[in-house]
Amino acid sequence: MSNAATDNTPAILQARQEFLSNGSVEQGAIAEAIERSWRRCLANGIDTNSPQSLEVVTAQELALKREKNQQLLKLAQPEMETLNEQIAHTRNVVILTDDEGVILHSLGGHHFLNEEQRIALSAGASWNENHRGTNAIGTVLIEQSALTVQGAEHFMAYHHSLSCSAVPIFGAENQLIATLDVSNDFNMSQQHTLALVKMSAQMIENRLFMASHKGEIALHFHARPEFIGTLWEGVAIFTDSGQLVATNRSGQFQLSLNTSNTASQQAINFNNLFDVPFASLLRQVGSTDKLIVPLRLNNGARIYVQMEPLNKKPQISTTPPATVKRTSAANLDLLDSGDAKISRAVQQIKQVLSRDIPILIQGETGVGKELFARAIHEASAQHKGPWVAVNCAALPEGLIEAELFGYEEGAFTGARRKGSPGKIEQANGGTLFLDEIGDMPLSLQARLLRVLQERTVTPLGSTKTIPVNFSLISATNLKLKEKVESGEFRSDLYYRLNGLSVALPPLRERSDLQALIDVILNIEQAGAIEITPEVRAIFQAHTWPGNIRQLHNVLRTALALADGAAISTLHLTQDFIDEMSLSKPSLIANVATANPVDLDDLTNQAIRRAMQTEAGNVSAVARQLGISRNTLYRKLKTMGIA
């Protein structure tokens, strides 16, 4: 290779010197994998100073190797091209080798390599450790794990100008079949490169896995729902009777299968792994594409699963992680986190879905009524239609009428002179959600009833009737039946709204608080954050007057305060501790809390965190924090961010 200037760290050169004189190095001076490789090179009698000896297989041997690895080449080439584009601005070559270290295909580098380098990095050249000494490709084949070999870490001095990052590729039967490598002829940092190579190799493995196994159903799964559809998802293929055909490497790890052997895996049935029968999963998911359902493994661990019928769509998702969308909590199956009343509500809702039956959701503030309503819309046949929410308590009586029914041009003067369609008309083809319906003035109740009976709406100031077709969901935290009895709510409207009544229990009565904590941490993209048992116990004992909304806020603040560490009592705010000490003084008496929290600090931390998770999208951050965009802009200014 070239004699380009090298930038090897003195520490590696010193370790190398020490190794060549004494046959050993001080512990930690170089990576263990490199030291093991140096030892092998010594044992194999490789001369550190020997000149480059090009090992290149014949054209016929290369043709045979390429033929043997036909499928690998076909599936790897698009990934290599993508990888090459990602690093196009650098002087790098992308290389795919077989399991003996012979290059099957290489891309890039032609504009900066000399003839000798070009041959060394072209198809047919071998980088087996036996004759090239320590190098990324050859050493990865022996170590079977990803590795960067930089400068003087190469055993032969001839290769000291090289920097290479290689990753092993395992085949559908989990045997090592290839390496993917990126090499350059000068010493530049390879940290970022190694990550890119790992992702490309994983993509190739996933493609190989899906292309190599025949089955009826693929389950994509992960302990965190937002990881489904990414490179890190587990994939298991089943026959239509639930017999396991194969799992990818991430899947084996997640399912704790201690065998990578396909034949042994085939003795396993879905029912041995999960706590629901295969048939009931099929029934639950039905033909609903892309639905993510929470299941439990037989060892009790929660896992989220998405089903893919293979005869319809035989390819794995290749969404790159950067574009992974946040999991929406508005998913009926995700809302069913284990409480019996909630499970029953979800089942009942599923039975009436898309049957034009109005749903009335009742429950205290913050129990998740709106989230449920949204999830019903998402699961319904009209989910592609509009979702229109109206808060009947938030608008003065005079405005709610115009808001709901719309108005004709000329109906008002001033700013509202031009006509506007009302929310009911806007919901045509979708779902109308009437929140706080118990606060709707009596006068409007009659008009709403007429719309529901006649399925037409007449805007204010108009004589025209407009046909409308929408699903109706209403919610209230008032006891609507009592309002009917006291004459404040029309009984005929009550029965019209109440095709199915869903009562959401307050958080203190739910049996799935711990699971809800995990769901919320997942929504906050903090599923890996731990919570101390002490905090879990405090949460369990609390009465949660603000229900899940309060739990969500307490967790969000604790996450900001913990800043990546496990959430402990130190991260509970004084407000929460005070509230808790009123109801459970004994539990909270000895709790160590942080110094009184500076509210401004807390707000700033929460904003910083949200700006990070929402990649600086101000509207999304404002939504997440429940503040207006103007307030957020003002805060960002004071923080020196905007």
Ligand SMILES: Nc1ncnc2c1ncn2[C@@H]1O[C@H](COP(=O)(O)OP(=O)(O)OP(=O)(O)O)[C@@H](O)[C@H]1O
């Ligand atoms: N099942 C759930 N999983 C995760 N978070 C939830 C869940 N239910 C509710 N939440 C959280 O609680 C907040 C309040 O939920 P939502 O607005 O749906 O409650 P609500 O009952 O409609 O409240 P209100 O009666 O005050 O309007 C949500 O923004 C969300 O943060």
